[in-house]
Amino acid sequence: MRLAVCPGSFDPITNGHLSVIERASKLFDKVIVVVLINYKKPNGTFTPDERVEMIKRCVADMPNVEVDYYDGLLAEYAGLKNADAIVKGLRAMSDFEDEFQQAMINKKLNPNVETVFVTAGEDNMYLSSSLVRQVCALGGDVSEFVPKAIVEDIIKRIRGKDGHK
Numbered sequence: 001m002r003l004a005v006c007p008g009s010f011d012p013i014t015n016g017h018l019s020v021i022e023r024a025s026k027l028f029d030k031v032i033v034v035v036l037i038n039y040k041k042p043n044g045t046f047t048p049d050e051r052v053e054m055i056k057r058c059v060a061d062m063p064n065v066e067v068d069y070y071d072g073l074l075a076e077y078a079g080l081k082n083a084d085a086i087v088k089g090l091r092a093m094s095d096f097e098d099e100f101q102q103a104m105i106n107k108k109l110n111p112n113v114e115t116v117f118v119t120a121g122e123d124n125m126y127l128s129s130s131l132v133r134q135v136c137a138l139g140g141d142v143s144e145f146v147p148k149a150i151v152e153d154i155i156k157r158i159r160g161k162d163g164h165k
C-alpha cells in the first residue's frame with residue numbers, strides 16, 4: 001500500500017490545498033493530511049484542533065484521506081507512519097527555493113521518504129491562507145478561495161461573532 005502525507009499549516013485550508021490533497025488521493029492508496037506547526041508563523045488564527053476539524057469536513061467525500069495533527073518534525077511523522085512520500089503543492093517560482101530547502105532537510109532527516117511536488121492548478125496559483133485571512137479581514141468575499149464548508153468559520157473567526165466587517 002502506497003501512503004503519502006500532505007503536510008501544511010492549513011490556517012485555514014484553501015481550495016489550492018484541497019486540489020493538492022484530491023490529486024494525491026488519486027495517486028496514492030492512502031493520504032494523511034497532517035497539520036504541523038510552521039515555526040515562521042507560530043501564532044495561528046485557528047488552533048491545530050480547529051484546523052483538523054475544518055479539514056475533516058472538506059475531505060469528507062474522500063474515503064482514502066485521513067487528517068491528523070503532529071507537534072514535531074515532518075520527517076519524524078512520515079517515519080512514524082511509514083509513509084512513502086510527502087506530497088506538497090508548488091505554486092509559483094517564489095515557492096521553489098523554500099520548498100526545495102525543506103525537501104532537502106526532510107531527506108537528510110529521513111532518507112526513506114521522497115518529497116513529491118504537484119503543481120497548483122492555474123485557478124489556485126495565487127492562493128494562500130494569509131491572503132484569504134487578509135481579504136476576509138478587509139470585508140472581501142472569500143467563498144471562491146476556500147471550500148464552502150468552512151467559509152462561515154473563517155468569517156466568524158476573523159470578523160467576529162456576527163460576521164460583519
Ligand code: PNS
Binds near residue numbers: 072073102
Ligand atoms: O503550509 P506551510 O506553512 O507552508 O507548511 C509548512 C510546514 C508546516 C509543512 C513546515 O513548516 C513543517 O514541516 N513544519 C514542521 C516542523 C519541521 O519538520 N521543520 C523542518 C522542516 S522545514
